[in-house]
Amino acid sequence: MERVAVLVMEMQRGVVGDLTKFPDLVAACTRHDVVPNAARLLGTARSAGIPVIHCTAAFRPDRAGSHTGNCPFIVSLLKDPAHMQEGTPAAEVIPELWDGGDLESRRHHGFSPFTGTSLDMTLRSLGVSAVVALGVSLNLGIPGLTLEAVNLGYRVTVVTDAVAGFPEEYARAVLKHTIGLLATRATAATLVEEWK
Template sequence: MGRVAVLVMEMQRGVVGDLTKFPDLVDACSRHDVLGNAGRVLGAARRAGLPVVHCTAAFRPDRAGSHAGNCPFIVSLLKDPAHMLEGTAAMEVVPGLRDGGDLESRRYHGFSPFTGTSLDTTLRSLGVSDVVALGVSLNLGIPGLALEAVNLGYRVTVVTDAVAGIPEEYARAVMKHTVSLLATRTTAAGLVEAWK
């Protein structure tokens, strides 16, 4: 295994935190201690000197760069003109998951963190060849992250107890039938032990 970076997908206050529009996703995260497991992985990664990159999503007030009409889910989100606006509290990473040395890669369109962002360039500049993915959701973001990373030549590991999706039966099916074809799967405890 080469140099590892941890990619934290959309663990933002407006997605899985106190300002969410997705209460079912927050409930799924709570049932499986996703935030707690994510925090343990991030702490172990930082102690091991591994880069942590928060992959965040945002909209500009004028929607520039967001391809606002090309996807039914985005169209539904944008019915609320204040949803996930740049510079608002909803954009912030959930308290307790962000550290001063962490990096951020923000996107204004789509569902995965590589296309149209500098994430690939950032990772390559750090000598990263392997990425560990955690966050939300197993519906779109995590499979998109894994697929793009594999297409770019990275080896991918998904932290099975630090991800969530809804409905939960579907999330389990995505993990079994999609993620397993793209990525190694491990638990937070397994990574914490490996990175001691």
């Protein structure tokens, strides 16, 4: 029987929470009820014994372990030396989605939660063969997660009402034309009903 885990991408205080530097992304999450949909899904997953893994990003204060000059977006973000620093509140998962029994996979470089982390080994140690992905963003993180998960042999489902990106027209196009080629798409309500 297929073993599933939920991967929560970058739902952190400094990304979509009270310490964000991305107000347009937060507004998109709010318009689409991303956090309430995600919270409902995660609660059901935990009750069903499905592992929840938060895929988070942070930088060390000295930036060791992070390539900081190879990507225009990262160069722009790191003009603020305190951006998403390890050990600060900005790097924490938003409280609405965190539970003490959840796992966390932290990365210090790039946009995918698999490269340079132990996420693949963690999933395999749990016997996982399929992942359900939610979070942000449809610009970079969710496509990166989905593509790498498929390349590693996982079956992927993306929760359509628990993901967001900006501009929203672009995000919806990515969901339809890129994610649709790689993964199954389902709503939180559909998965909640399936896991009850």
